[in-house]
Amino acid sequence: MISPTFTxxxxxxxxxxxxxxHLNKLRWLILTIVFAMLVLLPLLHIYQTYVAxxxxxxxxxxxxxxYDVMEWIAAPFVSDPAADLDAVKGNTWSGSFWxxxxxxxxxxxxxxxxxxxxxxxxLLTALVPVALTxxxxxxxxxxxxxxxxxxxxxxxxxxxxxxxxIRVGNRRFDKRxxxxxxxxxxxxSAVSGSVLAGAIYPPAIIGREIYYTIAQGGFGVxxxxxxxxxxxxxxxxxxxxxxxxxxxxxxxxxxxxxxILRIRxxxxxxxxxxxxxxxxxFDLDPMRDGFGQECNNCTACIAICPTDAxxxxxxxxxxxxxxxxxxxxxxxxxxxxxxxxxxxxxx
Amino acid sequence: MERRSxxxxxxxSAAAAATPGTAALAAGRSSLRYLRPPGALPEEDFLKxxxxxxxxxxxxxxxxxxxxDLEIGWEAxxxxxxxxxxxxxxxxxxxxxxxxxxxxxxxxxxVDAILGTVNMGHARVDESLCLSFQGKTCGVCYRACPxxxxxxxxxxxxxxxxxxxxxxxxxxxxxxxxxxxxxxVFPERAA
Numbered sequence: 166m167i168s169p170t171f172t173x174x175x176x177x178x179x180x181x182x183x184x185x186x187h188l189n190k191l192r193w194l195i196l197t198i199v200f201a202m203l204v205l206l207p208l209l210h211i212y213q214t215y216v217a218x219x220x221x222x223x224x225x226x227x228x229x230x231x232y233d234v235m236e237w238i239a240a241p242f243v244s245d246p247a248a249d250l251d252a253v254k255g256n257t258w259s260g261s262f263w264x265x266x267x268x269x270x271x272x273x274x275x276x277x278x279x280x281x282x283x284x285x286x287x288l289l290t291a292l293v294p295v296a297l298t299x300x301x302x303x304x305x306x307x308x309x310x311x312x313x314x315x316x317x318x319x320x321x322x323x324x325x326x327x328x329x330x331i332r333v334g335n336r337r338f339d340k341r342x343x344x345x346x347x348x349x350x351x352x353x354s355a356v357s358g359s360v361l362a363g364a365i366y367p368p369a370i371i372g373r374e375i376y377y378t379i380a381q382g383g384f385g386v387x388x389x390x391x392x393x394x395x396x397x398x399x400x401x402x403x404x405x406x407x408x409x410x411x412x413x414x415x416x417x418x419x420x421x422x423x424x425i426l427r428i429r430x431x432x433x434x435x436x437x438x439x440x441x442x443x444x445x446x447f448d449l450d451p452m453r454d455g456f457g458q459e460c461n462n463c464t465a466c467i468a469i470c471p472t473d474a475x476x477x478x479x480x481x482x483x484x485x486x487x488x489x490x491x492x493x494x495x496x497x498x499x500x501x502x503x504x505x506x507x508x509x510x511x512x
Numbered sequence: 513m514e515r516r517s518x519x520x521x522x523x524x525s526a527a528a529a530a531t532p533g534t535a536a537l538a539a540g541r542s543s544l545r546y547l548r549p550p551g552a553l554p555e556e557d558f559l560k561x562x563x564x565x566x567x568x569x570x571x572x573x574x575x576x577x578x579x580x581d582l583e584i585g586w587e588a589x590x591x592x593x594x595x596x597x598x599x600x601x602x603x604x605x606x607x608x609x610x611x612x613x614x615x616x617x618x619x620x621x622x623v624d625a626i627l628g629t630v631n632m633g634h635a636r637v638d639e640s641l642c643l644s645f646q647g648k649t650c651g652v653c654y655r656a657c658p659x660x661x662x663x664x665x666x667x668x669x670x671x672x673x674x675x676x677x678x679x680x681x682x683x684x685x686x687x688x689x690x691x692x693x694x695x696x697v698f699p700e701r702a703a
Contacts, residue, residue, distance in 0.1 A: 210570045217573040251571055251606065259565035259612045266612045272563045276613055280560040287561075287613040359559045359587040373566050373590055377579065381569070385581040386589070 181476030256372025275362030302421030307463030312367030434474035435490025441466035561615035564590035568607035596682025633680030641694035656687035
């Protein structure tokens with residue numbers, strides 16, 4: 166007799182909903198849109214000031230072109246650009262949409278630490294991101310962080326370098342370092358009385374620095390810091406800042422520990438090819454069910470899986486390790502051994 | 513060896529320049545004369561509230577709000593400021609509307625509300641520089657003031673006199689045709 170756990174044949178396995186493997190493209194689209202918005206909003210702001218100043222005749226040719234392009238973009242949506250374009254302002258660190266304000270949880274925590282008090286009108290602006298994080302985990306890092314957009318391109322660049330034979334850093338550190346960075350940032354905020362957590366948080370830096378570069382005449386020290394993190398990612402550790410140092414990533418990871426929506430492996434479909442582990446930007450272990458609180462549901466592993474062995478599930482914890490994939494060498498060898506022993510014993 | 517000691521001196525002076533502390537900032541000990549946006553909390557509270565998001569500048573129709581880098585210390589990095597000689601505040605009050613933390617409190621765009629709550633600074637006239645006080649009738653500051661006859665009134669030869677009602681928007685300093693400017697706004701924290 167063959168034991169019942171081994172009866173599932175490859176043809177009978179259930180496949181995940183077909184759209185899941187295309188979510189990675191949707192994610193890139195969203196990342197691109199968020200980044201494009203961060204570029205567009207300062208340009209629209211400049212356009213607004215030109216309109217408010219009735220300055221069209223005074224503009225230089227380059228400024229006139231900017232005015233015309235922004236007018237073309239904004240005209241379908243607004244009747245009075247100087248006033249109506251105020252509806253959407255800000256960046257992913259803190260923004261306002263038609264009067265509704267939404268802020269990064271790290272901004273809320275950092276401000277509470279700096280003021281050593283709870284200022285509820287502001288803390289409540291982080292409520293929606295916190296609730297979403299508790300359901301979707303660290304999704305901000307994968308799906309909307311403007312720094313992720315650049316960091317993932319940077320990772321791709323590093324893999325080209327590796328392909329060209331140039332050595333890039335691939336060191337590993339303890340992922341818990343970032344919780345220390347978060348604690349340190351909050352302590353520094355409390356001691357200095359200034360919200361410094363945002364000064365070492367790439368998405369906040371990117372939002373500000375793009376705005377400074379476009380509308381304020383030049384970038385600041387934040388750009389230097391961000392370029393440093395890009396170099397760190399290439400020279401020391403792949404995606405090192407997000408994995409090991411980002412204070413916001415630490416906060417999101419902690420909030421998303423018991424997230425409802427998570428990725429899981431279907432062991433029956435897995436062939437142990439390890440592509441998921443290689444593609445995972447956060448150095449997780451999807452091939453052995455090791456997602457944990459660091460997973461940002463980016464779906465890169467789902468997209469790359471050749472046997473459709475990764476899918477979503479709704480449960481507040483990961484599946485315990487399910488062992489080797491049923492289509493893989495190790496599992497089949499073990500099954501063969503088991504069948505041989507069964508055949509030896511049965512007759 | 514010389515280079516090393518030079519570098520050490522450089523780093524030490526940079527560190528000293530970069531760390532005045534919020535208390536020093538609050539006392540206005542920076543040599544840079546800057547204003548905070550209208551409705552901003554007192555300096556120390558302001559730094560505790562401001563999350564450096566940049567929305568006040570992005571909503572400012574006059575583009576008068578700029579952002580510090582490390583000029584006055586790392587506590588004030590990315591906080592908004594106004595240099596009135598570069599661009600004054602037109603008191604549109606949009607920055608307070610958009611500020612998520614109320615580091616800049618929301619104030620209605622209404623004369624009474626502005627007079628009662630905005631306190632960016634106070635204009636002072638240097639009579640030795642002012643053209644009107646030199647007998648050359650000018651009056652530009654009076655005409656630039658958004659609160660004429662309330663914050664500033666003119667006497668003989670358009671000589672300006674600033675009242676206690678001045679909220680410190682800086683439009684007079686922006687418009688002053690003298691160089692160095694005869695009317696300047698001094699932030700309240702430095703008073």
